[in-house]
Amino acid sequence: MAKFERHIGELPWGWWLRAGHDGLVDDRGRVWGSVRDAFWEGELGFPPVHFAREQHELMLRVMTALHNGWHGVVEQKSDLFDGDMMFWRFHHCWLASIGMLETSPDGISVSPWSSALDAGLSALGRSVLMMLQVTREPEFEPLPMGAVVVASNANCGIDAEARERALQEFEREIGFRRHLFAREGIGTHYLVTLTGMTAGARMPTRNVAWSQSFADAKSRDDMFAWLAERVHRWDDWGELAHRKGADVLTRHLFSVVIGAGGLSK
Template sequence: MDRSRDGGGNLPWGWWLRASGSVLEDDDGRTWRSVRDAFWQGHLSFPDAHFAAEQHELLLRVLTAIEGRWGSVAEQQHDLFGGDMMSSRFYRCWLISIGLLDAGVSFGNIPNPLQGGLTDLGRSVMLMLQATREPAWQDLPMVDVIDAVAEKELGQAGEAREKELNAFEREVGHRRYVFARERVGRSHLITLTGISTGIGARMPVRRVMWSQSFTDTGARDDLFAWLAMRVGRWDDWGALAYENGAEALTGHLFTLFIVGMGKPA
């Protein structure tokens, strides 16, 4: 593929495909059922497998994590690859080999695949996957709201920070799974609520699936800012709490915080 077609990373991959009836046609005359098929089977030469959709989702989440720079490489390894270091490292090397990721360099100009960012082609593919994601993958809040929350240092208080956290909460309020700040008596809480249907229930309702209490707002808001930077993972974390209980989510988050050296990088 002509790399100029990546649109400088500002256009979704496949913007040049032509609609022909119920299919899409590329410059070679090949036809595809979808732009994802054109990328996966045509560009990458992968087979038409029944599990392709899950691989598309994994690729989207990895690209989004690298572009958004949430968490450390170790944290992403645990959260996206089940802690498998070999798989995580191989995946990044593969992304470099197909031109979606820069090689990256460490001190002394030594190549380091763990330090590379997305190429223009990588951003273009990420935009395509975001635009064609399944309805269950909800849009993230506005980028500038996430950035505003992320730039605040841990321990910072005041009206500016509260305003930004409030703006973020408004943006995510209608997600299927939502972390939120609350106060009950003298306790300051972070709760995770999700939509669930009980046995025999006729309609879904929101239920608290996980909570953590704090003695002051500062520590609570520090954790909430950490969670806000990882909003793209909320649906999976909510599903974890729903299927395996609150303790499973607590252990998962604790592990992420430890492997990330406690820093919301």
């Protein structure tokens, strides 16, 4: 099967694989245990390493950010790559080198660095992104996309009453996730808290892993609206607080806010 035929109709990568007795059979007769194995080992030529799962998830998150425009360049570097500019640049150039990014119509660029760092997903990249989304590990919770849209609208210059309605709708839709940011008011204190599930106990309970107080309700809501728009990152930020402590999450969020250009971005 010719490669140019594979992505007609923007189908998920691997739609041409056939289910056989021993696994999935590709167009060269090779047998794979999963679609991701066929992509990682067959398409990209990587060995079957134990950390492939984490690399798949990193690809998914970076490509999702590029496709949906949820991250600015500096924010993406600060959050997904923990501020490591060299890793961020390498990863983007690597995505371009394997055809995931549309660097130029003819594949040739006068400035390959800038084109790779600024490019969006190619047709192949969108196809691979769809495959990574539909084969995502079950422990990674699917996002309620309606809630994401509502959260995005909460920071679009609407009036105070409309923003409050948008945030309340978001809070209703988001439900109880493993890691949940929430607005709280305790006396005269205005807080944003992060709760997570206790691991290893017979009866799981929710505990506050991080909190930040604000001078007034508007400042608290500005922070919560910014967090709500990035709900796809909550589980990672919750794990960071769990592993390294609340202070580390505070410093990380501070750097990401700066990278995003402020709470209004």
